Amino acid sequence: MASRFVDRAVIHLAAGDGGNGCASVHREKFKPLGGPDGGNGGNGGDVLLIVDPNVHTLLDFHFRPHARAGNGKQGQGSNRNGAAGQSLEMHVPDGTVVLTQDGEVLADLVGAGTTFVAAQGGRGGLGNAALASRARKAPGFALLGEEGEARDLVLELRSVADVGLLGFPSAGKSSLISVVSAAKPKIADYPFTTLVPNLGVVEAGETVFTMADVPGLIPGASEGKGLGLDFLRHIERCAVLVHVVDCATYESDRDPLSDVDALENELARYTPSLGGDLAERPRVVVLNKVDVPEAAELAELVRPDLEARGFQVFEISTATRKGLRELTFALAQVVERYRAAQPAPEPAKIVLKPAAVDDSGFTVESDPNDPEGFIVRGTRPERWVRQTNFGNDEAVGYLGDRLNRLGVEEELARQGAQPGSPVTIGDVTFDWEPSTPAGVAAHMSGRGTDARLEDTSRISAAERKEARRMRRDGTEEGDAESGD
Incomplete structure (x- = not known):
């Protein structure tokens, strides 16, 4: 059976409930009222989302969307506290974004081991031993445990790639990524061959970067037509966007300039939920299939117009590997400049926020x-x-x-x-x-x-x-x- 790629899932989480406290009085021979000795209830378990480099899809959440952490145990006499409920760890791919059902971004999980508390476990109730005071020496009650947090969240996978390949169906994106990296995507001569984003690792000298091909875009993709809307989010993290143009297409109503204009229009109408503007990302245009004589002539004809628009243009052939070395080294330079321009990561800081003096709490x-x-x-x-x-x-x-x-x-x-x-x-x-x-x-x-x-x-x-x-x-x- 063929594997499935799932990059969006709705999950229903429930953290564990806290255990109730215990109301107990110590009883011993010749000590009829030995004092309160009821233990505290255990805290409920949390639901945690943890980035795992070995996980590449949200398929598990698609088939098992409901998850619940363990409940805390009830306190007992003789000052025995209840055990804490077992937390539930759910492993997600690198680049997973956690959102509410209204679209609010709660967390952007990037980097192995990054953890997000998706649902907080309930507190355990205090036993009567902890409630005893000078005025209330032997409380005849204990506090109840709190219910765990229940949340419905949306998980979306945004590929962590440096270079994003864009283009119409059958433009040669999958072929390009297969010859410059070790990735082996499915390749065939019919529209929408690529149904999932493919990632490959490319080496250009001392620079190593990742490349992703986005399933074929068509006009109207930003409004949900074709497959584009589902996968446009995979280019939100890319340092450089590459237009892969088919110069050997047999469709009479298409040409390299109109293809680039159509895709640029879709990019301008798409609003990344992670912030930023796709218009600010560097662009590179790749004129593909120049091993075909007619395609080579067309590429030579449109290249000056594309360069006049400010695009860096390369003529390549994935069949003969012409121009691939120049392309990969040029992309490596753009990626290096982008990485150097990013602010250095700062260590996590512990921020203490004391309550305001005039804050009554209610x-x-x-x-x-x-x-x-x-x-x-x-x-x-x-x-x-x-x-x-x-x-x-x-x-x-x-x-x-x-x-x-x-x-x-x-x-x-x-x-x-x-x-x-x-x-x-x-x-x-x-x-x-x-x-x-x-x-x-x-x-x-x-x-x-x-x-x-x-x-x-x-x-x-x-x-x-x-x-x-x-x-x-x-x-x-x-x-x-x-x-x-």
Whole structure:
């Protein structure tokens, strides 16, 4: 079965979930309350994309687009922490670009070993041993593990080549790369013989560079016609673009000048997602098949016009190898100049970004769906809510203490929140009840309970809803009477 080349794939990734913390009390003979000893849950595994020089296609991702890392294990008693989930390493070719489904570039993976964290594993929850404090000596709860990140990403392969060969179908690009390198592409005399980009390594003196032939372009390729749109991205990294022109074509409506103009038009209309402008890349025109007498005459006729446009022109024959040495050394010089003009790679720097002094870490805004409600947004409040077991009153009280220390209650009060106002954090909506700061002895109660949640004197949510409905109905009746 023939091998397949896949240079684009959509993958669905899920990192591992963090393990839950453990709520446990040490028990030993003659020590009925030996203190909390619940261990922490393990972190979930990450999903990593790693550049592997031995991988040349995205074929594996095409057939297996779903991947998931391992979950963290739950903590246990006797201060035993849960094991971390196993990270999943996915090997990608050199030159892989990671994008969102909206087309935003997240990472450009170039160089063996380059690693990108495609999905972050969830944090493990703290056990009650880690939550113990002077005010809460034996917590009867533990924090839940966070869910791992789930992402849908697009992988696109952009060939890492110094020289890109462009031309109409059957212009001789595959033949050229086969005679100047060890590459053995499929060659035949019919359109679109090349269905995948072929790469070859070329040696010219002491300079070694890579050459790629892009499947035949036709007018309209930048708009998706033919095969061009799928493979134009393979020339984004090239230092020099080479127009390979068939001077022995039998098509009466084509000539070397019109071929070059048509391809230049497609290049001008293509916008590289990696940045830069293809118009700034050096150009070389190769007039191919000059071993045919009529082609040699045509090449000699059009060469002055091409040189007048600023192109460097070479006449070659892949059949007789005429002009190949001059071409390869000229390309080597252009590649060397391009490499010398590139900025020297800088070592990776660790950048510390402390939070701003006036950054509270959260925001409070009115709920557009409830005039009496509020929405709290922020990384820490939303994470704390995800870690809370709402079936445990003590855990809910601990959440209230954390929000209070962060300043959420103060901000809610400043914006006019009243006791019982619905407050939404993440996916959870609850009735806000002001509390005192953590550590006040009057609020400590039995394990797994919180005295603040046992107060039933205030109006329930159902009663408030009914009161709002009655007020609304009364307002509508008053409007109707005034209209009469």
